[in-house]
Amino acid sequence: MFERILIANRGEIALRILRTCRRMGIGAVVAYSEADRDTRAVQLADEAICVGPAEAKRSYLSAPAILSAAIVTGCDAIHPGYGFLSEDDTFAEMVRAHSLTFIGPSAEVLERFASKAGTRHLLASHGLPTVPGSAEMLRDDADALAEAERIGYPVLIKPSAGGGGRGMRMVRSPRELEQALTVCRSEARAAFGDDSLYLEKWLEETRHVEVQVIVDRYGHGVHVGERDCSVQRRHQKLVEESPSPALSPEANAELCRAAVDAVVAAGYENVGTLEFLVDQAGKAYFIEINCRIQVEHPVTEMRSGLDFVAEQIRIAAGEPLGYSQADVVLRGHAVEFRINAEDVAHDFRPQAGEVQRYLAPGGPGVRMDSHLYPAYEVPPFYDSLLGKLVVWGPDRPSALARARGVLDEVVLEGLITNLDFHRALLRNETFIEGAFTTNLLDRIGSAAFVSSAPRPQAVG
């Protein structure tokens, strides 16, 4: 087992990883940028080391800076968290070349699953259904038009690299397609340094369902159920829950089984997530794999009792899984609300500034993963995630009832947040029925959605 881990991330996930290191008796060094000196993980770490300026490219995204920090602080492993270098196979290879361990899949595995199109082919060959789409990366505009014609409009333009909705556009006609290609290429190039695009059939009114898997280096894998992430705004997840209300328990179980069988056969290792679109007929199509810990992993932790960061560390250290599918028991219903510093009324504009008051909610079945504290200054350089409120209940209605109570308990002043959005969601009939689809919010308009909600009571 490792003696000392470098945490190469920030915000709530740096704190999340640190907590597991503490529990496992592993030393934790936090790598931080100049903008993150006062962050909670830096305060709690055994040691903290400044790796660069605020600009992520020169700090959290700089492979030499992160690796050098791990070496000079005597770490034997690096946990990349999510985003930044977490799925970078070249970085994983560099880490190994310096005789350190990358906590995640090996460089070979990351490379194998690096291309979304390549992964779709690979997992389709192991039995997963995929969305009809272009067979290869688009060569040029003419190729794109021909492929779109073959697939049938509307189509979704997607970048081969990255995620999070950047470089993605849905188009309904050849004219829209031609206009969007240029924009998507430049967005993809700016965000991921790779402007290759492909097309997918756009499925109307879909659900986003993903399957959590854990696979050791010896080909033993389990799934830990699914999560429904259909509450999205422009492909950004806002709320995640498990189990998915989109499918029957039998259909969910079948999807999870197919997913874990396919990734084990394809040689995946470590913790990962397979994302599917589920259409109105309940048919699931594999879209992509995330070779890292996900933001929404606590949803599954609440149901399973597993610690996914600990599982990542154990598997990276070469330990066998040590349990089988029958040992994975999922209980009740869990929902996560992403609390972001953004102004829902003004197109989700990101906010930065000082947290003046902060009080986290509590009680049975409530978990708040957040790096906030009063007087903490939210820097403007990174994502707007302030924390994740996760609630558990024996069933969905009781989980939602608990969520209503604790959302009104949260005190977070000094910044505009999306808390009112979540309060509105919990009073929305479509959500309560479990019938939310991925494009519902964009269709209604988020501002209109929030203004329809009852105001929360003032909390002392």
Place this chain on the structure above:
Amino acid sequence: MADRPVRRPPAPATDPSGDAAAVGRLADELLPALIARLEASTLGELEIRRNGWHVRLRRATLEAGQPEARGRRGVGRPHVAADQVAATGRSAALAAVGPGLPGKGADRRPAALSPAVGYFSPLASLTAGTAVRSGDVLGHVDVLGVRQDVVAPADGVVGRYLAETGQAVEYGQELVRLEAGRDPSVATIPAEAG
């Protein structure tokens, strides 16, 4: 973790047209990996060809007159991080670093800052009292075998060293204090030997 067999680095996602991103990726990611590979071997030279790229790394031979710090790094091995961590005592070396900006009462005199995370080596030709000009190189920080310059932020006279030779330093750390210079035009730093 035990060493595992070395694998060829994955091909960078580039084409031979040589766009800036590809060059940046080569410099930032591939080169440090290759340097590490060379260090871990007993080879004197390593060459890689891919997609029209052609990179050759040659091990530097230590010669008399090079800064003492280079010599400390072990015979025939330009830079092996793990050895050095043990040699410098990593925790002690970083104990003074810690998080947080210098306190409010901190010294207001200018200091040359570390450009990166790595191991510090001052310029051998530099001693306290040497007059320097803004932009002069005062030393280096070794990042995975690649040296980055420590630069004087202002004209002045070299004062106290705030980090020792071979010490692990973090980004932005104060390394060399500068005192007010009487006449910075009279002296310059001799060029570094080697």
